[in-house]
Amino acid sequence: MVEDNTRAGTQRRNIAGNRRDKTMISRAVLTVLLASLLARPIAAQAPEPGDQPPAQQKPDKVAEEAAQKAATQAAEIAATQAAEQAAEKAAERAVQKAAEEAAQKAAIQKERPDQWRGPTTVEFIVFVIDIDNINGAAQTFSANVFIALQWKDERLATDGWATRQMPLEEIWNPRVLLANEGGVVRTTMPRIVEVEPDGTVTYRQRYVGPLSQPLRLSDFPLDQHRFVIQFVAPGYHPYELKFVPSPVPEDPSLVGGGIADLLSLPDWNIIEHQILARPYEPVENLSVAGFAFEFTAKRYFLYYLWQLIVPLSVIVAMSWAAFWIDHTQTGAQIGVATSSVLTMIAYRFVVAGLLPRLPYMTRMDYFVLGSTLLVFLALVQVLLTFQLSRSNRRETARKIYLVSRVAFPAAFVLLLTGSLLV
Secondary structure (H helix, E strand, O other): OHHHHHHHHHHHHHHHHHHHHHHHHHHHHHHHHHHHHHHHHHHHHOOOOOOOOHHHHHHHHHHHHHHHHHHHHHHHHHHHHHHHHHHHHHHHHHHHHHHHHHHHHHHHHHOOOOOOOOOEEEEEEEEEEEEEEEEOOOOEEEEEEEEEEEEEOHHHOOOOOOOEEEEHHHOOOOOOEEOOEOOOOEEOOOOEEEEOOOOEEEEEEEEEEEEEOOOOOOOOOOOEEEEEEEEEOOOOOOOOEEEEEOEEOOEEEEEOEEEOOOOOOOOEEEEEEEEEOOOEOOOOOOOEOEEEEEEEEEEOHHHHHHHHHHHHHHHHHHHHHHHHOOOOOHHHHHHHHHHHHHHHHHHHHHHHHHOOOOOOOOHHHHHHHHHHHHHHHHHHHHHHHHHHHHOOOHHHHHHHHHHHHHHHHHHHHHHHHHHHHO
16 A cells, blocks of 8 residues: 555646646747748838848848847757756656655564564474584584575565565565574575565575583483473564464475484484474563474483493402402402403593583493492491401301492492482
8 A cells, every 4th residue: 555655646737747748848849930030020121122222121131130049049948958957857756756765664674574564474384404412412413404584565566477586685584683693603594585477475494513402410411301492583573473383295294394304413313303483582571483393302312321330330340250259369369450440440431431520420430430439438348348258257247248248239229219210
């Protein structure tokens, strides 16, 4: 409606300008005719050349030529003035038309389509191509995401039938970006939209890079987490923009998008995912229009079982060998216990890179710490029984050995169960 009124006003102004130009040209023509009529009476009143003396014929002829010359000059001046005025009016109309087109273009870039009707509907599709890394210590994950947005802007409609391509910056768009960027996220597709003849606009983009995600790793390595890829339209409230999941054209059963079956995640398993038209709420009472792709991932426990838990259990069990050596063989007992402690220390240095560096304890931290204490207590027990044997209390030392053969394995089973299985 607004565009029709604007076009009608422009047409009326063009018609009025054309009428003014015709009026000025008519005035110039009338001026020429008037000058000619003024010169004719002078020639009509003059006597015939044969009736006048020769002396009077020459001045009359000079006067007639002077009148004609004056009329010609007056006509030229009038025509020049009319042309200049017409050119000025045409230039004014051209400037006015350019200003109107610029204002109309600025309105198309800034104003939402049909904003007076209510929220602008934007359909979206999100497809996760790959997730190649989840870094629990850095609280980030790397994703490769494709999105497609579609909305209708009748101001861009044309009478043709071909699809046009336009730069994204030249039209209104929701200015979608990632809210949880964890570093440099790059876009790999050109910032170009496709415009259908009916004004339907389609924008496609691909984002690759790290995204931030707060994680609570207390249950490591038995943890599972929910990850979010949050898109937002900054500057628009949920009542201004309405994001709606759209069916995938190739497979209408997929509404809103999906995730690839094969991902580059070596130690995680994707359990489920969902696409939500959910506003972004960074703080209370602040809501921004947006949508999100959420997925739940669980860590593969078997990797840490074979790489950490089993080797650590072997080192702890090695320290128990001192309890089965004859208590009179003190040197051998101390040697086994000391070797177990040194092996435990070296192993902790090796596996330090596999554990997340966190300010709080995880399940694995409790298990490693408990295993280290058990190995150290085995060394303490050997030294204690050695002192008892030297004090002629060998029977007490023997009873301690017998109790340790049961107590230490039982304590380790309780540690394993409490830290990793419960």
